[in-house]
Amino acid sequence: MTSVDRQTIRILHVVGGMNRGGVETWLMHVLRNIDRDRFQMDFAVHTEKPCPYDDEVRALGSKIIPCLDPAKPWLYNRNFKRILREYGPYDIVHSHVHHFSGYVLWLAKQAGIAVRIAQSHNDTSSVQAKAGWYRRVYLALTEWWVDRYATVGLGVSYKAAASLFGSAWSTNPRRQILYYGIDLTPFQSPVNSVAIRTELGLPADAFAIGHVGRFIEQKNHVFLLEIVAEVAKREPRMRLLLIGDGSLRPEIEQKVIQLGLTDRIIFAGLRPDVPHLMLGAMDVFLLPSLHEGLPLVLLEAQAAGLPCIFSDVITEEVDIVKPLVRRISLSRSASDWAEAVLSARGDTSAITQSDALGVLEKSSFSIEMSVKELTKVYQANFPSC
Template identity: 35%
Template sequence: MLVKKDKEYAVYQVIKNTKEGLIKIMSEPIRVLHVVGNMGIGGIETLIMNIYRNIDRDKVQFDFLIHNPTEGEYADEIKKLGGHIYRMPVLRDKTRTYYWRYFEYKRALKKFFLEHQEIKVLHGHMTNTASIYMPIAMKYGNVKCLITHSHQTEATPGLSGIVTNILQKNIEKIATDYFACSKEAAKWIYSPALINEEKVKIISNGVDVNKYHYNDIEQKKLKLQMKYNGKIVIGNVARFKEVKNHTFLIDIFAELHKLNPDTVLLLIGQGELEKDVKKKVMSLGLSDSVDFLGARNDVPMLLKIFDIFLLPSLSEGLPLVGIEAQAAGLPVLAADTVTKELNITGNVEFLSLEKPAKFWAQRVLDIVNNFSRRDMTEAVRLAGYDIKETAKWLQKFYLEKYK
């Protein structure tokens, strides 16, 4: 039987433990779950990592829900920074036509959110399946903030694109907050009413501008080191997939190489169509003038070697690599299918994909021969694309939503 002193001590212990528990919860960073394909080196993934490196990780930590058998090149860095990577089963089995693991996917999502009640903020970069994972997160998890983030201006071609358009119809009713990388990306997924009410936030695809400072002496040294001295270096950074239009890019370079044999093409990235592109390069006899550099983590340095950045994509939301290229002082020749919002320095020219490859090639030479390259990092910063400002705004947003 407890005497009065014992009771007082017991009450004290409860208060003490509760207080310590609250202090511990309050001192730990909030956890934001990013829903992505994987964390390989791509535009969306690089943007997320740029933000991750620049937030206060004592206040906000990132976790990742990926949909790929491989975690990606950023996995080790994520773990070092304190993040966790969780894997979902692939929804669509590409080895079997029209085979979708819908029910397996839903079961895995339910189990995940039941087990991870610590997650209150979900940032969905995969808008194609948001109408599946967001309701489950809300029902079985402890998620209070559901952000959908549009990075594209149109769906991929074929059946996958048709399914994506169907699944995205209800996204406005499910999400609590709406992001887009550009106005065009917003128009693709959100209704005019939502945009006109200013409920869609445009999140700048910021870069660490300090990594892109340019000067002529450094470029000459780097070209010499990489054995491109005396060459005009054409560059592209993109995953090898249909929307990036590598086939036409090779056609352009083939014509360009005829006009000026002192040209080389550097292709940075990996992807499912890489083998096909390599075969085309070989068939055109360009193997000695086209270098496939794979997925790289030294893109800022490589951009300094380029003399022009080619971007003939079939569509783009607002490509991060286009911002990086401008930060590095490069002229950019882009397809007119790319959003005009990309041109933040005045150094981007848009050209129709209806124009033949030979026309593009001549334009490349005209631009390179008449372009005076200089440091553009301050211009990029003033345009609102400094990652430090993007990270600062997002951190504040996450913290307010968490509370």
């Protein structure tokens, strides 16, 4: 039976796991808001471990399907094609695993999937430039596969698109930008700041710096701690709220002890209520990342009306609410960053939260706009659905 007969387009998304990262959170926004009668989304994941979004994915009628052994291509080949046979037929394979998408879409082509989408969510060009010869061979091969087997290429920003599709990507009609969209509803209701801060152990009068991100090298947590150590010298009421988890968390916890900041840092772990924490517990948002595609957390921070201090390597498309954003070079000292953070705290007249939210609502970064553009991509190949 064809997808036109079914009047439903079946999409298999390929992700590492449905964790609370930017990619996965955007996919959850999409799943919650897309017409699930017309678009059936399942998720092939590279883990058997339970992930935070798994239960909600299933509750919304989608499947979580482990596809293991990505580091062993011959086994992954067998596992992936078995999934297509057992859970299909799928009309679209939509891969979100950056360069590995090349291999995924090659396998999808072999299995007869006509529509194969590679989506780039990150700008890894600075990391690729330092790769050794073995990694360079892998990158060259997977980029060739992406170019050959991706019938559609999507980038969440211009930098993210160039990172996977090459600097001339915009001349290829099969490549385009698809911005993240966020659900702005949680930012429309007032929150009880006193209750939120009490729950987190934040003093009511604390100057709270917020950060949301996995504990991985990309997020630059060591430099983040150096910045807040400088802020602490100038502002004794400073607290840092770290939301997230990851492999480097133990190392960062040790660094906190070394810097004598144990009573100033709150490790909040993974949280499902990031918008409420931004609205009720943070005064400034800090993101000194080494690289990003289009950080969803910066969209959320602006929707919350927070002054945002972040590295100038981050793509400029994220500068939506201009009065709230300030870029700083990573070559500047931690002391310079600290001064920027303290200056942002004092600028209370920049823009109100409600006005900042209004700017986001009219932008390309609402979930309604994002879902609309994504469904256009899907329907372009199935005009009768």
